[in-house]
Amino acid sequence: MTKNGLRPGVDTALFLSELSRARIDLINARKNLQVLKIKLSALMVTDSSFVITDTTKFNRSPDGEKSNKDTSLSEHPLIRLAQSRVDWSKAKESLIKKNLLPKLNIWATTFARGSGIYPDGTIKSSDGWGFSKYNYGVGFQVAFPILKFSDEKFQKAEQNFISKSNEAMLNQTSLELSKQQDISNVTLQNALEVAKETPVQLQSADYAYKAILIRYNTGLVNFSDLIQAQFNLVKAETDLKKSYWEAWKALLFKTAVTGDLNIFLNEVK
Incomplete structure (x- = not known):
């Protein structure tokens, strides 16, 4: 020996x-x-x-064919938030323009009184509780905000810059999400390819370990060689599990980028 x-x-x-x-x-x-x-x-x-x-669902690789596809980003929460800011800014811009329009005010008034004293000097105090004389008035007024024209000009310019800023932020958000989606697609595709290849590595490591074990039992190799073969087998098993987890993490990253949680939930079901 x-x-x-x-x-x-x-x-x-x-x-x-x-x-x-x-x-x-x-x-x-x-x-x-x-x-x-x-x-x-x-x-x-x-x-x-x-x-x-229970982690049974994650002991396999997700299906890449139905997951690794471009998804519309129009309903993404960040896009909708940026779009709502643009819409709000445009609406305020329109409101400022309407402040220069003439304003029409219509008003009306009525008047009534009662009296218990008659012209001939007769006094009937109980008649004072009712109305005996009536009057009314109706009118309208047109107002032009002449003194606001100068202020309105600066307000419109300020709001216009705010609108352009919000539109630029919307475009930037769309671009960033689009690039992140490209990254998520590449990451998911790479993770799926690794998960597909690791079973081959595990099969080879298992075959090598069994062969080394037989040789060790017959006294042809030393313990260090056996330990190395066992280490390679354990590492291959670990790499297989890790590749599955990396694929699921890549899928979750794609879900976060697209803002559609169903992409991940449909794989778990």
């Missing part, structure tokens, strides 16, 4: 060392999980703990 590089004492020490390192990695992973749970509870403003009960 010594000739073949197999030293039982050394192999056992190497095994225990690798086992200890694996336990340390597990402890650190659990710590990171707890930290992320605390951060999530802070973002959701709650003290309740989170229990992950």
Whole structure:
């Protein structure tokens, strides 16, 4: 066994060392999980703990054919917000122009009184409670805001600049979202391709590990070679899971860019 590089004492020490390192990695992973749970509870403003009960939906790659397509951004919340500001600015601009129009005021008044004293000197106090004399008036007035013409000119110019600023902000928002959508499409496409390729890597690593294990059991290779093959297998398994998560993250990024949550929810169903 010594000739073949197999030293039982050394192999056992190497095994225990690798086992200890694996336990340390597990402890650190659990710590990171707890930290992320605390951060999530802070973002959701709650003290309740989170229990992950089912992750079956994410043990696969999302379907790229129905997800990796350009989506209209017209209903995106940021676009609608910018468009509402433009509409509000245009409406205020129109209102300022209407302030220069002449104003027509119409008014009306009525008058009535009662009296218990008659011209011949007769007094009937109870008749004073009723109306005996009536009068009314109707009129209209046209007002021209002559003194407001100078102020109106500056207000129109100011509001016009505000409207142009809002339109520029709308165009900038549309451009940024369009570029982000292009980035999300590239990211999702790349993630899907990686997720499609990683099973091949896992299959090859699994085959190599089984072959090395047989050779180790027959004394043809040392423990270091076996550990390296096992490490490659574990890394391939980890890369497979990671590729799935990266694909889902890319899909969620595309959902955020387009503002359509159904893109993500339809994949989860």
